Structures are given as C-alpha cells and as structure tokens.
Amino acid sequence: MKVEYKLFAILCVFCFGVGIWYGIWTGWEEPVGVVGLFLTGGLCAMIGGFVWWTARKLGPRPDDDPQGNISDVEGDYGFFSPHSWWPFFLGLSGAVVFLGLAVGWWLVIIGMPLLAISAVGWVFEYFRGENAI
The missing domain is CATH 1.10.287 (Helix Hairpins)
Known part of the structure; x- marks a missing residue:
C-alpha cells in the first residue's frame, strides 16, 4: 500500500498548497474555494493516514513487490449478484x-x-x- 498512501500524501500537500495560493490570489475575500480546497486536503490526509495505518498492520502486499507478477494477486474478489434488480x-x-x-x-x-x-x-x-x- 505504499503507492496508495504516497499518492494521498501528495494530493494532500497539493490541495493545501493550492488552497493557500488561491487564498493569496483572491486576497482571502472568497472563502468557499479556500475552505473547499482545505477540506479536500484534509480528506486526502485522512484517507492517506488510514491506508498508511492499515499498511503497517498488514505488511507488504504482492502489489508492493516491483519484481512481482500479475498472477501473484489473483484470487476471489468477492461475490457479485448477477441477476439482481x-x-x-x-x-x-x-x-x-x-x-x-x-x-x-x-x-x-x-x-x-x-x-x-x-x-x-x-x-x-x-x-x-x-x-x-
């Protein structure tokens, strides 16, 4: 899960940076965009923190191995109802x-x-x- 939490960490930093830049650019007069960007950055931080915390508990997955094959992650993905209305x-x-x-x-x-x-x-x-x- 290294890729996932690094991706969300990068998105978090990006959203906070763009939020600060947007606030400076608008002179902090327009609060909706700044608040939206900060909330998006916070959400990315929460998701990234959860994925990081879960990765510490589970250990490395086959996806994390750069030399791994596609067949290493094969298996059952769950049950999906084919004829449900x-x-x-x-x-x-x-x-x-x-x-x-x-x-x-x-x-x-x-x-x-x-x-x-x-x-x-x-x-x-x-x-x-x-x-x-």
Whole structure:
C-alpha cells in the first residue's frame, strides 16, 4: 500500500498548497474555494493516514513487490449478484429523492420509503426466498 498512501500524501500537500495560493490570489475575500480546497486536503490526509495505518498492520502486499507478477494477486474478489434488480430500484428511488430536493419536498416524502425498501431489499436479498444461502 505504499503507492496508495504516497499518492494521498501528495494530493494532500497539493490541495493545501493550492488552497493557500488561491487564498493569496483572491486576497482571502472568497472563502468557499479556500475552505473547499482545505477540506479536500484534509480528506486526502485522512484517507492517506488510514491506508498508511492499515499498511503497517498488514505488511507488504504482492502489489508492493516491483519484481512481482500479475498472477501473484489473483484470487476471489468477492461475490457479485448477477441477476439482481435491487440496484436498479435503489438508483431509481434515489433519483426520485434527489429530484424531490430540486422540485419539492412532497417528492422526497414519496421517495424516502421507496429508497429504504430498496436498500433493505438489496441487503437482505440472499437471506430470504429462493436465493437464500
């Protein structure tokens, strides 16, 4: 994970540097850009710190070996549901909720139960019915 935390450290320094430069360039009159850049730098620092902390606990991965082969990292990447409709309904109900933020709160009230039902359905898809594990 050396590459990952170094990447986020570089992004952190870059965002803080650009934030300072932007603040000086605008005369510290426009606070939104400066705050946004500082928050982005802080987020990069948090992610980089977490990845660094995790790398210390796990030790070197096959990705960290410059002489490693692609076949060193092969294996199972997880389980992905091939025939699930729940992500579609979750995205559709999420779109209704976000559209409601722009159009009117009545649409948010309609979309929130649909969003909750879709999220619960997707999470518990393989715990009930014919696909139960």
